[in-house]
Amino acid sequence: MKKIILLTALLMPLSVVAQDAAAPAEDLAERNKMLYSLGFLLGDNLKRQLILDNEDDFKALSQGMRDSLLNKKSQTDVEKYKPQIIEKYERDAQLIFAKRAAQQQEYLENFKKEKGVKELDNGALIQLSRAGKGKTPKADDTVKVHYTGTLIDGTKFDSSLDRGEAFQTKLTDVIPCWTKAMQQMKKGARAKVVCPPETAYGSRPVGQIPANSVLVFDVEMLDMGL
Numbered sequence: 001m002k003k004i005i006l007l008t009a010l011l012m013p014l015s016v017v018a019q020d021a022a023a024p025a026e027d028l029a030e031r032n033k034m035l036y037s038l039g040f041l042l043g044d045n046l047k048r049q050l051i052l053d054n055e056d057d058f059k060a061l062s063q064g065m066r067d068s069l070l071n072k073k074s075q076t077d078v079e080k081y082k083p084q085i086i087e088k089y090e091r092d093a094q095l096i097f098a099k100r101a102a103q104q105q106e107y108l109e110n111f112k113k114e115k116g117v118k119e120l121d122n123g124a125l126i127q128l129s130r131a132g133k134g135k136t137p138k139a140d141d142t143v144k145v146h147y148t149g150t151l152i153d154g155t156k157f158d159s160s161l162d163r164g165e166a167f168q169t170k171l172t173d174v175i176p177c178w179t180k181a182m183q184q185m186k187k188g189a190r191a192k193v194v195c196p197p198e199t200a201y202g203s204r205p206v207g208q209i210p211a212n213s214v215l216v217f218d219v220e221m222l223d224m225g226l
Contacts, residue, residue: 101212108214114127124195126181128189129190130220136183137185143168143182145219146222148160148218150217151209171183175200176200178193195214200213
């Protein structure tokens with residue numbers, strides 16, 4: 001999983017990106033698409049940290065970023081507003097965390113009620129959609145799987161299918177949720193595995209995964225005991 005550096009900023013509009021007149025038009029178009037994608041990611045990261053309520057919020061924020069990128073003089077006394085900026089970050093972080101924690105708890109409670117869901121002794125949840133055949137792996141076995149991992153809102157953070165290569169690992173080398181859940185799966189089995197934060201990465205952010213995240217995995221057991 002590649003880590004994206006978190007920058008609390010919006011990218012300037014593509015129309016102000018400097019272009020090399022000698023570069024082929026298709027190269028400039030691809031550069032603009034790349035920079036637009038970067039801006040989209042920066043904005044996505046920013047909205048995870050701040051509560052922006054209306055169009056005026058967006059306009060003021062993007063104008064400040066635009067002026068900075070273009071080396072223009074600030075329209076405000078930036079130093080004067082730093083304490084308010086810090087206060088907003090802290091206040092919004094608390095509100096966002098509380099809202100997100102409530103949403104995740106609701107997701108877990110609703111998933112537990114679904115047909116066929118089994119809660120394991122460490123709190124991990126598994127729902128088999130295909131049983132598979134043979135034995136289940138032991139806690140120190142090596143397994144080979146295909147998987148896709150998402151947050152509860154569907155945001156994908158990793159996928160062996162996207163990489164085109166199955167994931168092979170010892171069950172002692174993965175998050176506790178996986179160690180327990182994989183022991184419930186036989187060769188050929190497929191399951192939805194839901195990992196509460198304490199069975200995944202806890203309070204530690206990892207790449208695109210925020211701290212204290214519930215993780216959702218679609219897993220297919222390809223082989224075991226390797």
